[in-house]
Amino acid sequence: ELKVEQNPLFLSMQEGKNYTIYCNYSTTSDRLYWYRQDPGKSLESLFVLLSNGAVKQEGRLMASLDTKARLSTLHITAAVHDLSATYFCAVEDNNAGNMLTFGGGTRLMVKP
Amino acid sequence: DVKVTQSSRYLVKRTGEKVFLECVQDMDHENMFWYRQDPGLGLRLIYFSYDVKMKEKGDIPEGYSVSREKKERFSLILESASTNQTSMYLCASSLAGGLYGYTFGSGTRLTVV
Numbered sequence: 001e002l003k004v005e006q007n008p009l010f011l012s013m014q015e016g017k018n019y020t021i022y023c024n025y026s027t028t029s030d031r032l033y034w035y036r037q038d039p040g041k042s043l044e045s046l047f048v049l050l051s052n053g054a055v056k057q058e059g060r061l062m063a064s065l066d067t068k069a070r071l072s073t074l075h076i077t078a079a080v081h082d083l084s085a086t087y088f089c090a091v092e093d094n095n096a097g098n099m100l101t102f103g104g105g106t107r108l109m110v111k112p
Numbered sequence: 113d114v115k116v117t118q119s120s121r122y123l124v125k126r127t128g129e130k131v132f133l134e135c136v137q138d139m140d141h142e143n144m145f146w147y148r149q150d151p152g153l154g155l156r157l158i159y160f161s162y163d164v165k166m167k168e169k170g171d172i173p174e175g176y177s178v179s180r181e182k183k184e185r186f187s188l189i190l191e192s193a194s195t196n197q198t199s200m201y202l203c204a205s206s207l208a209g210g211l212y213g214y215t216f217g218s219g220t221r222l223t224v225v
Contacts, residue, residue: 033213042202042219048212088155090213097162098210099143104154 002027002093006103013079014111021074021106023089031092032072033100034063036085043088047074079110115139118203118217125224131190133220135203141215142208144186146170146178148199149219155202161186162208193224 003026013019023032031050035043047056049065049072056063060083062075072089086107090100119134135144145160147170157170159178167178175197179187186205190197200221204214 031210031213035216040221043204043214043216045213045215050211092210092213098206098208099160100206100210100214102155 002029002091002096002101004089004091004101004103006087006089006106008106009104010107010109012109012111013076015080016078018078019076021076021087021108023072023074023091023103025070025072025091025101027093027095028067028070029091029094030067031098032065033090033092034072034074035088035090037088037105038085046087076108079108081110081112084108084110116203116205116215116217118201118220120220121218123220123222125190125193125222127194127224129190129193129224131193131222131224133188133190133201133203133222135186135188135205135217136184137186137205137215138184139205139215140183141205142183143206144180145204145206145214146176146186146188147202147204148172149202150199158188193222195224198222198224 005024034047037043047063052067054065060077065072086105088105089103116137146158147155161167161180177189203217206214
């Protein structure tokens with residue numbers, strides 16, 4: 001059974017600082033996705049990582065995938081308040097018809 | 113540019129009522145999913161469907177049923193709503209082979225009183 005773990009679960013940081021959210025998963029997979037969820041809203045797709053070594057960047061966020069280590073990172077550069085949200089990683093399960101298994105989410109709060 | 117539409121953003125129902133949550137997607141996706149999301153419990157899969165008239169139980173199907181009569185529409189049914197079904201319900205869809213992940217609807221916040 002595929003398990004996906006994110007850490008930290010909660011992150012409070014100052015504006016302007018850098019930080020990394022980690023997403024570990026337990027079985028082989030080549031595809032990983034990052035989503036953002038604002039309070040009371042639904043999940044919005046951020047990044048699609050489709051192969052080992054994939055790196056995607058959008059503004060102050062950069063995501064990478066290491067399929068050998070079964071690890072993805074979401075790096076935040078010079079955080080701003082607008083990045084405050086909950087971030088989920090989701091891993092495609094090769095043994096379950098490409099269904100996604102979600103991590104528990106990382107709630108990010110960026111303080112002015 | 114709305115792609116997955118959930119019929120209601122907020123819903124208040126009484127205990128014992130039969131509740132229908134509707135989800136429609138316009139991307140010709142084969143797969144559709146219903147999740148519920150509660151604080152501290154993450155996303156939990158209720159049911160999913162990979163084709164018209166096909167359905168599979170997810171992790172927490174008890175108290176729910178689903179219907180998929182057309183490819184674009186996936187309905188979640190609470191046969192007799194209870195207060196412990198108060199939650200945020202999220203519908204999602206995807207292509208059969210994955211590749212682009214899931215597209216989520218805007219969610220329905222259901223309160224059962």
